[in-house]
Amino acid sequence: MVFSSYVFILLFLPAVLCGYYILSHYKKSLFQRLFLIAASLFFYAYFNVSYLGLIIASIAVNYTAAQWIQKTRGKITKLLLTLGVLFNVGLLGYFKYYDFFVENINSVFGTDFALKHILLPLGISFFTFQQLSFLVSVYRREEKVERLRDYSLFVTFFPQLVAGPIVLYSEMIPQFKDETRRRFNPENFAAGIYMFSIGLFKKAALADTLACFADNGFGMTGLGLAAGWATSLSYTLQIYFDFSGYSDMSVGLGKMFNISIPFNFLSPYRSESISQFWRTWHITLGRALSTYIYRPLGGNRKGLPRTCANLLLTFFVSGLWHGAAWTFVLWGTLHGVLVTLERILGLNRPAEGNRFLTALRPLRIFLTFLIVNALWVLFRAESFTQAAEVYKGMAALGNVGLAQLNAVAGQAGQLNFPTAIDIAYIALYLVLLTAAVFCCRNSAVLLDRFTATPQTLAVSSVLFFLAFLCLTRQSVFIYFNF
Secondary structure (H helix, E strand, C coil): CCCCCHHHHHHHHHHHHHHHHHHHHCCCCHHHHHHHHHHHHHHHHCCCHHHHHHHHHHHHHHHHHHHHHHHCCCHHHHHHHHHHHHHHHHHHHHHHHHHHHHHHHHHHHCCCCCCCCCCCCCCHHHHHHHHHHHHHHHHCCCCCCCCHHHHHHHHHCHHHCCCCCCCCHHHHHHHHHCHHHCCCCHHHHHHHHHHHHHHHHHHHHHHHHHHHHHHHHHCCCCCCHHHHHHHHHHHHHHHHHHHHHHHHHHHHHHHHCCCCCCCCECCHHHCCCHHHHHHHECHHHHHHHHHHHHCCCCCCCCCHHHHHHHHHHHHHHHHHHHCCCHHHHHHHHHHHHHHHHHHHHCCCCCCCCCHHHHHCHHHHHHHHHHHHHHHHHHHHCCCHHHHHHHHHHHCCCCCCCHHHHHHHHCCCHHHCCCHHHHHHHHHHHHHHHHHHHHHCCCHHHHHHCCCCCHHHHHHHHHHHHHHHHCHHHCCCCHHHHC
16 A cells, blocks of 8 residues: 555545544543554555565564563673574565575576565565664663554554654654644644645656656667656656655654654755765665664774775665665665765865855755766666666767657657657656756745645645546555665
């Protein structure tokens, strides 16, 4: 079940909201929490019921491990943490990376081990990483293990279950324990509808249209300059509107339940450096990688050479976390190389207070966007060969090939419009959305300034209506695959 589907919007969400607030009339919050856990597990099982046992088993093992870690001291505690880490890494390794490793072993050693073609469980990278971070926090005495129902709700709460944000126990469960949040709050609900409508519009109306362009472009060969850049830019915009749309819907759904879920995006394409990009893109993943990988390796406390090595290793892990393919690994590693170079050259600092950097700010933003756009090609490509086709097109200065935009436009071309109209359609679409990314307020600002007025109600209604019309072509969120 995805947020941008008829069954979620018309059946699941209304039923869960009604049930949750009906149960708020009971004195104890126990029934509300149990109801949310059951609803969230149903939400997860709707995708593939066979993996319901997997997430339940994962919760049971991690909760038990956390209890033991909390009760013990000394070497036995470290052993328990190691076993907990091995369990989670092993779970993720088997379901997500088994075929990847076997393929590479077969390729290097000439063996013929059979691939299992395992269907990736929905959201396994997110709920595994979230639980792994909890174990480490308990080991450090930063978190306390409480009731199983609280831990289960922390893992399964459906607005953030399958694609994040990767939240902390301490920033979620205290909200569910707050008695003032148990009952229906019209202002929060209105804000939730507002954010959900923005996110749904981003996903269904914008990202899914851009997906058509990107899919068509990546499926072509012999791309010219125009088609190469249209293809790469389409995916750059698609992944932003797709993932930030999911994040907005997640925040909006949380608000409907009076729960504040952290934003994952703060205008990342306006960044002045790759370092700043990673402080504003998938923020909670960056926080987790910094807290549980970069800092334990030594962070920036052991000199510049060690800092650079730590950065490279962290981004290597980031690439591998995103997907079981060498294209993802190279994508993450290249980001790590760029962040490391910025650290060495001092280009990771903000422009404020530096007249020279301030004067260069527009150029820095432009260059950072170009680099991010180019690296997204690796992220999207199914192979290095496919990525090379797009890169060759982006560099084909002697072959503009405007007519190829008709093939990239795809769906518009099926309406038998003249080629000139298709070219104008895709060019205008990409230019307007690129301008929106750089000029419009981000969702965090919009929510901060939100007040329930007839104007905001009208905006929500229009965005929701336009998005609802596009649900017939629904597709899963990009990050559901990770």
